[in-house]
Amino acid sequence: MTRVAPQPALDFSITDDQVANIIASVIEEELATNNAIAALKPEEQTYETIVVPLARIENNLSGKIQLASSLSQISPDAVVREASVEAEKKYEEFSIEQTMRHDLYEVIQEFINKTDLSTLDHEDARMLKKMETSFRRNGLHLSQEKRDEFKELRKRLSEVCIEYMKNWSRESSSITFTKDELEGLDDDFIGGLDTREEDGVKKYVLTMKYPDVRPLLKLCKNENTRKVHMTAFESRNRENVALLDEAVKIRRECAKILGYKSHAAYVLEVKMAKSVESVRNFVDDLATRLKEAGIKEIEILKNLKEEEKALRNEPFDGKINSWDTSYYERILLEKKYSVDQEQIKKYFSLEPTIQKMLEIYAKVLGLRFVKVPSDKAVVWHEDVQLFECWDDVEDKSFSGYMYLDLFPRDSKYPHAACFPFQPSYIKEDGERVAPIAAMVANFTKPTADKPSLLKHEEVVTLFHELGHVMHHLCSRTKYARFHGTSVEGDFVEAPSQMLENWCYDSKSLKYLSSHFETGEPISDEMIDLIIKSKNVNAAISNLRQLFFGIFDMELHTSDDENLDSNKLYNDLREKVSLIAAPEGSCGQAAFGHIMGGYDAGYYGYMWSKVFSSDMFYSKFEENTLSPEVGYSYRKCILEKGSSKDGMDLLKDFLGREPSSDAFMRENIGIN
Structure with a gap:
């Protein structure tokens, strides 16, 4: 017998007005609960009046918040996407206000101080411990003046991060090539591309989306095509550079206000790693041990490139460039292991x-x-x-x-x-x-x-x-x-x-x-x-991952108010991954992880x-x-x-x- 699910799935015939209404009702409910708790007199402060309503409101509203904010990334309706972005901004602003409420903090912290947490259920006690840590990390122990400054910085940071992610997810640039310039790509792939006439010549349109990027970088025999596309890909979202730089400055200011040495130190306090030193030791040790193997791997790819250039009567520049790695790795796999991804797929x-x-x-x-x-x-x-x-x-x-x-x-x-x-x-x-x-x-x-x-x-x-x-x-x-x-x-x-x-x-x-x-x-x-x-x-692959982690950590431990994120990114790219970024590119502008929740955490x-x-x-x-x-x-x-x-x-x-x-x-x- 077919069993019926005890709860319905979500209804995605959702409108922009409904998205706005969801967040409005979430804010109304959460505010009412917080106000009630903040108004409790000392003799009224109990498990039933504090822990139970806090848990209930968080349980009931978490899904609504996640749904409303996710639509900005997945809805095919531009109006709904915009409503989702606005809803996320509105809730973030409200959430920051609530987490900075000193009256709420005083009541909950007083209850924690007088409660033997060992007498509570494991998750109840854990929730209260997490709240206590969160209060400190939100600066509620600070003076009113510092709290106000911290709150305004967090609001602006939220706006900057949302704007960056919005730009990143909606990036729609493209670049065109002739069919000859796409040598090596199969007819199925080329046939699926949009075309346009440019100066009387039929051109094929390639986007900066992975289904276009990956095949071109792996299969296209024309090095200049790979170079042009990779340079465009790594230069997309240039408007995000200023947003990233602003976010880093705000994070640094927030960490200093809270008494942390850096934003990374603040972030790592609640991670498994616990400290900047342990992360640096980890990534530096791996990078050191991988470097020799990485150099050997690049030499192998370089030899493959030299051989191919000779066969094609093309000049060899003596380097493996960022637009070469996927292409020659594919050739290496086909030659050494007969691994033909086109057959495997x-x-x-x-x-x-x-x-x-x-x-x-x-x-x-x-x-x-x-x-x-x-x-x-x-x-x-x-x-x-x-x-x-x-x-x-x-x-x-x-x-x-x-x-x-x-x-x-x-x-x-x-x-x-x-x-x-x-x-x-x-x-x-x-x-x-x-x-x-x-x-x-x-x-x-x-x-x-x-x-x-x-x-x-x-x-x-x-x-x-x-x-x-x-x-x-x-x-x-x-x-x-x-x-x-x-x-x-x-x-x-x-x-x-x-x-x-x-x-x-x-x-x-x-x-x-x-x-x-x-x-x-x-x-x-x-x-x-x-x-x-x-x-x-x-080694090359792991060094690339380490580069991202090291860049992220350097960015969020630096005290340099005038830090040039572009120079840092490109210098570390070459130093750690052993392969330079395309000239003039700004890869950090599309490094969504460090603006979407992985800041000081990519390691x-x-x-x-x-x-x-x-x-x-x-x-x-x-x-x-x-x-x-x-x-x-x-x-x-x-x-x-x-x-x-x-x-x-x-x-x-x-x-x-x-x-x-x-x-x-x-x-x-x-x-």
Whole structure:
């Protein structure tokens, strides 16, 4: 018998007026609750009058806030997107006002001071401890004058960050080339491009979106075309440079007001790393150990370039440029490992791959997915799919909803990410509100005669982002604030990075693959080549990630009021990644992470890789599809959200202190 989900999915036939009304009602409810608590007399300050209403309002309103703000990145309706941006601004301003309320702080802090937190439920006590830390980090212990200054700075910072992200997500520049200039790109790709006449010549239009950028940089034989496109790509959103510079100055000022040495010190206080010194030691050590291997990898690519230039009777500049790395890495893979991504992608048609990927998640995590028919799913775009998720191990209960929005369109979020629309929590009557999340990506759209085909790296992206969705669907916490990926910023990627390993597992790859024409699975030989090629140019790849982390950390530890972010970015790009940025470019203008919540936190991608390797190689390596280990992972890591510290979650799952041994073994060829 088909079971009916106990709660409805979201209704995305939402208008701009409704978006505005949602935020208006959220603000009204939250304000009323805060006012009531702030007005409590000392004898009225109890658990029931403070903790219960605070938890209730946060639980009830979190999903509404997340939904209203997410529409700016996904809605195809420009009016709704604008309403979402305005709603986010309005709520941010209100939220800053509320977190700076001294009357509210005095009541809650007084209650905390006189309460033995050890007598409370674990999540209750944790919530109050987090509040206490938050009060201090919001400067509520400061004088009125300093609080007012801090509040105004935070308001402006919010505006700047929203404007930057709006520019980034709506970037729509393009560049044109003749068909000859696109030598190496297949007819299917070129046939899918828009065209225009320029001076009587037919030109093909390429955007700065990944479905255009990646194929061109990997496949185009014309170096000048790659150079021109890469330069345009790395120079997009130039208007964001001033916004980033302003944000960095404001963050520095805010940190100083609160008594921190730098914005990075402020951010890291609540991360696993805890201090700037520990992060610097980590990234500097890795960069040092990877440098020699990186130089060797660049020499190999340089030799390939010299050989090709000789065959094409073209001059060789003696360098590997930023527009060369993807192209010659592709040639290296084809020559050394016969890894032809154009052949591999024929085995990973999007729809069957998603279905089989969900079957792997279902088996390993003990879940069941049911696709909702398109005529019964109210979604924000016709391409979007909706799935129900059910527990398949314990009580067979409803676990939540998952949306998939996988193809590019104008003004849509340009990368791949998980959007959490509704966190899970326990209502006052004891019932659980199920979570709702979406995976948003930009894979190539199917054509009339060919499905959307995924390169192996896109299969990895799909597995990774779905991993974040699983974190939401499996989370079981009392409070919304501890749900899903609300873990420390330098741990949040570890669960999904760990799941990427399935994309390099022979059993899983065989199961996932199916030739889009014949239905045949990928051959053992091709699987072997994919696995062996995993760490090709690993040093260059990891050095690039380290560069982003080091730039982010330098930006947010500097005391230089006149810091030139462009010079810092380009100098570090060449020093750390060993490859220079295109001349005149401004890559930091499209570095969305450090304006969208990862400021002083990008190092976390590499930091969390250490833990992801430990989890996978310690627990899953012998049997990657083990339901027993998968269920333990679900219970110890995913289910707990941030109701415990990330380090404690790791210890619970591993049964010991985490170690870097597995990471070193995995990357043994580049140590």
